[in-house]
Amino acid sequence: MFRDARRTGARVRNLIPFIVLATFVGIASAADVEKITFQNDLSACVAIKETKTATASNVVLANTTIQLRKPIGECGCLSALATYTSSVNRAGVRQILQEGLVGLKSGGEKSLVLATEPALVTNKAVQVRLACAGPS
Template identity: 70%
Template sequence: MPKWIQLLLLLGTFGSLALNARAEHITFHNELAACVTIKTITTATASNVVLANTNIQLRKSIGECGCLSALAVYISSVGRGGVQQILQEGLIRLDRDGEKTFVLATEPRLIEKKAVQVRLFCAPPL
């Protein structure tokens, strides 16, 4: 089993033991807002990975928002010196309502006292 899957399973099991990340604020720039609502439930840190646990609600398929599959790309970033610096980029499957976890950073100090922006948009065709 890949290590990242093991980490997610571990976080699902011990998520309540994780420490809160100290991001000032998390903002979603949701380009799929006509189809998907995202609400941050909590943030947590485990093994230096900062996570945003969210609740996803689909109003309609993201295909109706122009996506060619159920996959979306997310990019987390913070502003430093007037420039947005990318922290993480990933794919997330948006085919049903429920809880989803976004990896925001692999080092908690990168987001400490920073406003984190998460951009969500259609994944490009393969």
């Protein structure tokens, strides 16, 4: 019994590099987003720049670089959390795809979820609004 468990464990360990590679291959693909624009309500405190778009398990991500100019409390926020909202225009109507929170205690690379299905953003212009998070 123990011998079989050791063999199974060894087989699983041998598969780890392939699992890791498959994960990165899935992340490397990207949805065909036409363009991403940022409506940055916190621009006096925060600069945001998209570096690339990626898709992992059908979730479309905007990988961004955040640069803090000053604490977002100086821009009227009550905490170091900001909200972001992704949306697209469909037949003249703005439709919200995702909304989430992002911590802005420090700058650096941040991934924002744009959509949970690539078809929602394929060949579409996506707008991402960054604003103060509401009080909790």
